[in-house]
Amino acid sequence: MKYARALFCIGMILLETSGFTLFGQSALEKKRPTVALVLEGGSAYGFAHIGVIKVIEEMGIPVDIVVGTSMGSIVGGLYSIGYTASDLEDIAEKVDWTDMFLENSGNASVSYRELTDRARYTAGVRFDGKGIALSGGLISGNKILRYMDSLTVNVPSPVDFDSLPRRFRAVATDVETGKRVVFSEGALSDAMRASMSIPGVFDPYYFDGKYFIDGGVVENLPVDIAREMGADIIIAVDLYDGKKFDPEVLNRSPILSLSRTLEILTRANVLQQLAQADLVIPVNIQGFLPTDFAKAKDFAILGEKTARDKNSELAEIRTRVLGERNAEKITEKEIGPVAEIIAEGGKDNDRALVKNLCAPLVGTVPDIAHLQNIFSALDDSGIYQAVRVRRDANAAGNPLVISLVRKPPPKHEIKLGFLYQTTVSTSAVGNLDIVPAVIFHGLTTEGSQLRVEGEMLDTPDIAISFVQPVGKFFSFVPFYSYERDATTRLTNSAVSIQYQTASQKTGFSVNLYPARGIEWSVGWHYDWIILQYLPDGLDGIEVNSASLLDSHMAIHRLDSPIFPMSGISALVSARLALTELGSERYFAVLQTQGSTFLSLNTPFSVAFMWKAGTDFSTNASSVKAAPSFYKPDLGDRRMFPGPLLSEEQIGSHVAGIGLEIKNNLNWNSKGITIPVFVIVHAAIGASIRDPARTNWVTDVFHGNATAGIGLRVSDAFGVAFRVGVHRNMNNKYIPFIALDLGSIGL
Numbered sequence: 001m002k003y004a005r006a007l008f009c010i011g012m013i014l015l016e017t018s019g020f021t022l023f024g025q026s027a028l029e030k031k032r033p034t035v036a037l038v039l040e041g042g043s044a045y046g047f048a049h050i051g052v053i054k055v056i057e058e059m060g061i062p063v064d065i066v067v068g069t070s071m072g073s074i075v076g077g078l079y080s081i082g083y084t085a086s087d088l089e090d091i092a093e094k095v096d097w098t099d100m101f102l103e104n105s106g107n108a109s110v111s112y113r114e115l116t117d118r119a120r121y122t123a124g125v126r127f128d129g130k131g132i133a134l135s136g137g138l139i140s141g142n143k144i145l146r147y148m149d150s151l152t153v154n155v156p157s158p159v160d161f162d163s164l165p166r167r168f169r170a171v172a173t174d175v176e177t178g179k180r181v182v183f184s185e186g187a188l189s190d191a192m193r194a195s196m197s198i199p200g201v202f203d204p205y206y207f208d209g210k211y212f213i214d215g216g217v218v219e220n221l222p223v224d225i226a227r228e229m230g231a232d233i234i235i236a237v238d239l240y241d242g243k244k245f246d247p248e249v250l251n252r253s254p255i256l257s258l259s260r261t262l263e264i265l266t267r268a269n270v271l272q273q274l275a276q277a278d279l280v281i282p283v284n285i286q287g288f289l290p291t292d293f294a295k296a297k298d299f300a301i302l303g304e305k306t307a308r309d310k311n312s313e314l315a316e317i318r319t320r321v322l323g324e325r326n327a328e329k330i331t332e333k334e335i336g337p338v339a340e341i342i343a344e345g346g347k348d349n350d351r352a353l354v355k356n357l358c359a360p361l362v363g364t365v366p367d368i369a370h371l372q373n374i375f376s377a378l379d380d381s382g383i384y385q386a387v388r389v390r391r392d393a394n395a396a397g398n399p400l401v402i403s404l405v406r407k408p409p410p411k412h413e414i415k416l417g418f419l420y421q422t423t424v425s426t427s428a429v430g431n432l433d434i435v436p437a438v439i440f441h442g443l444t445t446e447g448s449q450l451r452v453e454g455e456m457l458d459t460p461d462i463a464i465s466f467v468q469p470v471g472k473f474f475s476f477v478p479f480y481s482y483e484r485d486a487t488t489r490l491t492n493s494a495v496s497i498q499y500q501t502a503s504q505k506t507g508f509s510v511n512l513y514p515a516r517g518i519e520w521s522v523g524w525h526y527d528w529i530i531l532q533y534l535p536d537g538l539d540g541i542e543v544n545s546a547s548l549l550d551s552h553m554a555i556h557r558l559d560s561p562i563f564p565m566s567g568i569s570a571l572v573s574a575r576l577a578l579t580e581l582g583s584e585r586y587f588a589v590l591q592t593q594g595s596t597f598l599s600l601n602t603p604f605s606v607a608f609m610w611k612a613g614t615d616f617s618t619n620a621s622s623v624k625a626a627p628s629f630y631k632p633d634l635g636d637r638r639m640f641p642g643p644l645l646s647e648e649q650i651g652s653h654v655a656g657i658g659l660e661i662k663n664n665l666n667w668n669s670k671g672i673t674i675p676v677f678v679i680v681h682a683a684i685g686a687s688i689r690d691p692a693r694t695n696w697v698t699d700v701f702h703g704n705a706t707a708g709i710g711l712r713v714s715d716a717f718g719v720a721f722r723v724g725v726h727r728n729m730n731n732k733y734i735p736f737i738a739l740d741l742g743s744i745g746l
Contacts, residue, residue, distance in 0.1 A: 036065035036231035039072030041216040042239040043290035046071025051303025054085035069215040073170035073195035080168035092296035112519030119561035119745040122716040126411035148189035150371040156393035157187035170195040171215030180218040223273040236277035242284040339397040346404035410441040418742040425736035478508040502531035517556040547582035561745025562718035565605040570594030587626040609658035639683040641738035642704040642726030651687035658683030677710040
């Protein structure tokens, strides 16, 4: 028996030495060292991991285990299921990161009112009976989560991460306990989303009854986890900033001080882990920012270069692991086509919509493009807060499951806007407004709003309205307002008011919202004219009160209200004063204005602008002429930022056209950037006060031309600085400087 055991052992050694395969795998292959790749967190810095993976692939080093935190968990999670470095680089470069982070973009059901609110109010908070309600982060992360769903949809979930082509772990932090959480099963996208919840940037991720934040808080480079999983050789990728820290920056901003504190804490937990790795690939990301998502390729190149600097060490690892053999190929596990669509959450009509949209996917293996089209269609409905997608691992055939979460009822809101405008030439004209608003939601029915809005400082006013939805597309809006308008002109010797008006209005309107950004309205209001200080020469019979029928058709379909590159914005309005409804006299006014922007699929955009109006009278002194308070005007900062004379701005009949060319200096940026524009524009206007007494050669036309630069921070905050020349009706050329700051898109 003793000799038999000895002969058996000798035989096994000979079999292993010869490479004979026993039970489908050689004993030598069974015993080769296990290799782990550990990827550090670091927002956009994490794209450097792609370059490191590229070098590891080229050298043929087999990776059995992948462990990551934050962006390291995203890159690592995708690598663990079979994505190659080339695949990862393609994803990182093609994703529209701006869209991924801007989760309040418009959809097909957004009303004209909501879109104009976005352009008017720079900041806001929500509140309820418990007090102010701030979100847990600047970004909910719903778009990113569902994109990760799309990338991992062909891995049925829940799944044991040890069953993946490469074993995988992701690290997050439990908000309640402050302890490290290591995800080893479930849905890959849930694990990656929990791991990347950067505090203050993304909402904490609620999953399985707990809230999670970024794993980097407790362990940004989890080498010890790889060792606990049985790794014999660990390659760790360390992302560090080699620039020497300047303590003077701490005196510039409390945010910099807080940021530095977080860096110190995170770096401390990384340093504890580095000594446990067999090979550290240190990527110096000096000169980059963690928000440089547009530079994915640059990060990947940097990671690749750093990894190649470790070529000899990597070669030693390959020899130790494989000897003279080649690594086995790792591929994504195959999955069959979709045989069934299951819709969860929402209402019956929501689930019916999902099944209809997903019907073309039956019999196919879904890809990202198909799923993104479905997500876009669901976004256009405007009623979903989150949409999830997965293949169900527990059901026969792994059906495609779409889960819907409807938006909760909105909380009440406090909003604030800001606008400053000034033109400096031989005199200075300016306007400064702080625009607060309080909006109460759902006081009667879902979608109803009680709005209290105002303006402060130069032209204080207040408007109170109640928006009551009637069906899906209509609303009934009673309102009251006190409005003032004024322009102050400053010269070297005097301060004067160019014009000033004040009125009270009460009435109602019926609004129709047939599609996103489109509003048609018809209504009635009664006006009391409190103050009229208007320029000399405006003939016409004034009124102290008027009863008016109003109607307008408005469209707001721009890619952004501030420095748009494509789309159209237009308004046509008609106003009719009738003695039968209590007006002092009859008059009628028709006005239109707008802009259409043509993108040239380059950094350039061309815009055509217009504004015109008439009061349908041939004699400004007739009883049918509109009072000066209601006359059309050419006051439009986009077209005429120069020093308009009163007779150039207000008339019985006015018209203006303009042409604008913009160059977006960040036209090809897909990361988080602040778009900067170079702007050149010219416009010509005509203003006729009284056709019977107008010299059509000298008393009608004026124009201006400008060149300048603009900056867009958000839909409701931008800066425009322009230098130009104005040619007035008196044939004088007046140079000027115009500055606009704040909510300049309306």
